[in-house]
Amino acid sequence: MEKVTEVEGRAYPFGMKNVDTDIIIPAHFLKTITRDGLGEGAFEALRKDGNSVFDDPEFAGAPIIVAGDNFGCGSSREHAAWALLDMGVKAVIAPSFSDIFSGNAFKNGILTVALPQEAIDRLMEVAQTDPITINLENQSVSTPFQDRWAFEIDPFRKRCLLEGLDEVGLTLQSDAVISAYEDRLRSQQPWVASGTKAAA
């Protein structure tokens, strides 16, 4: 994963609540076997009429989306994160996120920044004309107008993002403790350990 320290730039003033992953990327784009090129299908249903913030040249290529609560609910498709990444989005700011989406976003170096609705309302205004800055190290969101909010992030996720850690590689360093767990499983719950080999 690439290191992430700061995201700065224009933001799509989206504001929609309960944005589900079918809205972010409809299922007919999921037939791909790669992670690339999904930006084309991002927010397809909303872009159909050409009137959405995602069609407005003012915001083209913006790295931030400002949205309503429960962003990313629904399906576990990581394609939603890949689609955002492909359209150049590096951070989403919303009052809340679905658990699975925020996990997927994190694995792809996309920040999911939870701020209270008042902050979102203010950012929706600022986004119309000016850039927004998200600093991961300081855990802050700021605007050119002295607005500043602090946000929470899981310390492990923060470290992975700042250092650009490969999570699989990190876990494989724990090989010995995983093996010890597996040995216990084999002796205490052989019916779990045998898995598909249980078939007679």
Added chain:
Amino acid sequence: MTARTLYEKIWDAHVVAQREDGTCLIFIDRHLVHEVTSPQAFEALRKAGRKVRRPELTLAVPDHNVPTTPRVDAAGKRIPIADAQSAQQLAALEKNAPEFGIHYFGATAREQGIVHVVGPEQGFSLPGTTIVCGDSHTACHGGVGALAFGIGTSEVEHVLATQTLQLRESKTMEVRVEGDLGPGVTAKDLIMHIIGEIGTAGGTGHVIEYRGKVFEQMSIEARLTVCNMSIEGGARAGLIAPDETTFAYLKDRPLAPKGAEWDKAVAYWKTLHTDEGATFDKSVVIDASVIEPTVTWGTSPEDTVGISGEVPDPMSFADPSKQRAAQASLEYMGLTPGQKLAEVEVQNIFIGSCTNSRIEDMRAAAEVLRGRKVHPNIKWGIVVPGSGLVKLQAEAEGLDKVFTEAGLEWREPGCSACLGMNPDKVPPGERSASTSNRNFVGRQGPGARTHLVSPAMAAAAAVAGRLADVRELTREPA
């Protein structure tokens, strides 16, 4: 020892290591893999030169994009998939599973089906296990008392390579249901009603445990339906404590323990319940007796109403953002405030999906349809069994004939019209009564208008040509 909830017991039993910041390395007992969310994960393993750590703990089966039309011709030869991309995705799984040593039920195997139907049916999903899959409806397996949740493709890769996940413990939430369900009110109506009460973010950050007599009296099929839609309530997982019903369901399943191991397993499974005095971070109480056969009116699963109800006025919601969302929903759905749900005409019927495609669901729909015909309003209606084994069982009971004689199509197993990524779609602007789990904008195809219902209610809608109260149909057919 401190009193613990069921979730806490399963979590504690799977902690491999805990870091100072509280993140835990959690062992994953069962991994289900399908064609859509796995190709990028296998490709990443290949690139990094990594193996699947414990291939025997993974089971692969295609379900999302396989067409539900016949898969072999009269001569027994495989019929190619017309859509090139779908064919490529299926071919990737057919190659990846054997290459990485994973047990695979192919598209033409009798055991093939929707991952969440196949897992419990094969006895692969067991009480007290951790189960993951690159699909949010993995919550389903909580119906057999497993801690089961959906993951993204990066996590699929992580589980394949390490058989673990880096996780933080969730909060606990109790959904306690008091009283009994009325006649014609099913597990589907109950879970839709619960989501209507708690909202689609009601369970975010939590694992739900469903508690109360209603669940104890439910079949495993019904419990799977309830837990399946936990994610629609925002919870990554839902659980129902295993009991004698669970043990009876699992006994003699192909991958369930046998002989002395079975007895040992059951003894352990009997310890898997929330202790007296254990507390939940959040608790919700639902009165079962007020629940009607339930339908959705909008484009969020929380937009539920009893079948005798009306389309709500968006302005009746207190929250301004909910008012806007409801307004947009009604525009998309082509409905007006005050309209009676039972007067809404439908053109499409879908009976299937990981929520409602098990044998009991087939029976419930067939019971309503027996001796009846679908209404002329219905242009397209399909019944899609959840697995090849469900299909065979239904055919042995003659249910396929009931469906086809009524005027519905009987299909091959798969996810089908639940998600609009295979040929089964609802046309733009048309309405469906669907037993699936999501009524999102475009979910069943661009512009499709979905009303979520139970299998019996879908059958009632097929007969009436509109959303209809199944309780008015369960009397003798006309």
